[in-house]
Amino acid sequence: MPEGRFALLLMLPAALFLGVFVAWPLVRLVADSFYEIAPLAGTREFVGLGNYADALGSPEFGDAAWRTALYTVIVVSMEFLLGLATALLFNSLGQRSRWLRTLFLYPLMIAPVVAGLLWRFLLIDNFGIVNELLTRARIIDDPADIGWLSDPDIVLFSVALPDIWLTTSFMTLVIFAGLQNVPADVLEAARLDGATFRQQLTRIILPLLRPVIAVALIVRGIDAVRAFDIIAIQTNGGPQRASETLSLLIYRTMVRSGEPGLASAMATLYLLAMLAVAFVAVATIWRPGKEPA
């Protein structure tokens, strides 16, 4: 058997699986998006681009898209800043901080559902420990002063907290791994030349880490855009839809309102936007041809 055909044979089962359970459902998704479907009556009527017009014309969809983008920016930037700071701390303390790195790892393994519930419990207005501690530290006067999950103005930030908590350690690990590859003698030379810490960071460390950081940001960005469970558990999109991102809106349109056609059109738009943004991000930030990651 020629080599190429043998390789193909090895890939075939996985390719078949992805074809049947990923590609085919997505084809169905796009097909469904052109129909008005009533699941209970069992009817299916071709409406062309009607669902798309409905989706794009509805303020709900626009708001949810905007919130999804904002949520992603909050999550990824917080994780990046905290992750970078912690990685630099670990790096400057060297091998003796290894056991602390192990401790730092644990939230990565916790189910997002558990994390969502946990933070709901921590932040809940009257008996949440966060407000209680803030009161005891005299930062706020009364535990009811901050309605983390009930104030529409700050809820999008509050629902981002568990995600930031869960995955900052991922950022830390990846950046730390990158830092291990920054040559120590280059930094030493810069230090001897009188470079401040800030100069070392912006002129040497960050440029050298660029490929690693780019990949970490893209990976985390993709995950944050797709977030569902953490937000669903904490607020289910509320109050007054102030934390309803695209995944939640599509879920609600499909399950609660029973409009699979409209939900499919929304999901198709979401998918297309995501692929487009991801490809642009990969092409411009990553630049794999110039800087091998």
Add this chain to the structure above:
Amino acid sequence: MTAMPTDRARRTRRGLLWALLISVIVLYAFPFGYLVLTSFKTPGEAIAVPPSILPGTWSVENYEQALNTRGVRPAFLNSVSAAVLSTGLSLLLAVPAAYGVTRFGTVSGRVFVMAALVTRMVPPVALGVPLVDMMGDLALTDTPTGLALAHTTISLPLSIWLMVSFFEAVPRELEEAALVDGCGRVGALIRVVLPVVSGGMAVTAIFAFLASWNEYLFSLLLTAVNAQTTPIVIANFQTQYGLQWGPMTALATLYSIPVVLLTLALQRRIVAGLTLGAVKG
């Protein structure tokens, strides 16, 4: 001013950095620690106002209540069977595929890996909407098999990427020697290459297992009664029975134990897998 710091100044600075790092870790560990502590309070104390950090009386009442709630034990079994099935299926499909991609360097291989990467960008809800219909057609709705298949759509692409990296690290000479010694291609793979990448397969298996164990949306869409997994039951605690925070924290703690143990036992390999997975895509 760029005067060289004295030894003493350097030591104080180091001490400060340690203090800073340890406070970061304590802050970071607090949420889950608080969950575990709450699970050992009495159900009443768990929702007392103002809340306390340590249990006033240590009690396992929350655990008894949680474990005796209808549906909790079958949900644990469902979580285990869905995770084991999808991990097995992922490895079974990913290992040969990744080997095919790395060893023969064909164009189709590169296209295949890129396609697998694109799968990672698909929002679960976009896949979940049509999967509901499809599992209905296949009569797999509300079965652990159907759920395991859905979970494999998440874990398979990741497994392929991880396995490709592990196979790439194996020198080609190893199997060429085996071929010269009279092994067939399949024999060389099974007897020579697989033992070398067994550590990598363990990492891949853990990530596949985690993906299924922690998954929520597909479980919500594709299960009703018979195949319900623990995350769904944990989430239901807050609506169906009012706010039962005490038993819920107990169940959440129990659900995290297998994963925490697994992580502690294999932490160095998991770190390797995470950084590899991130850097490769």
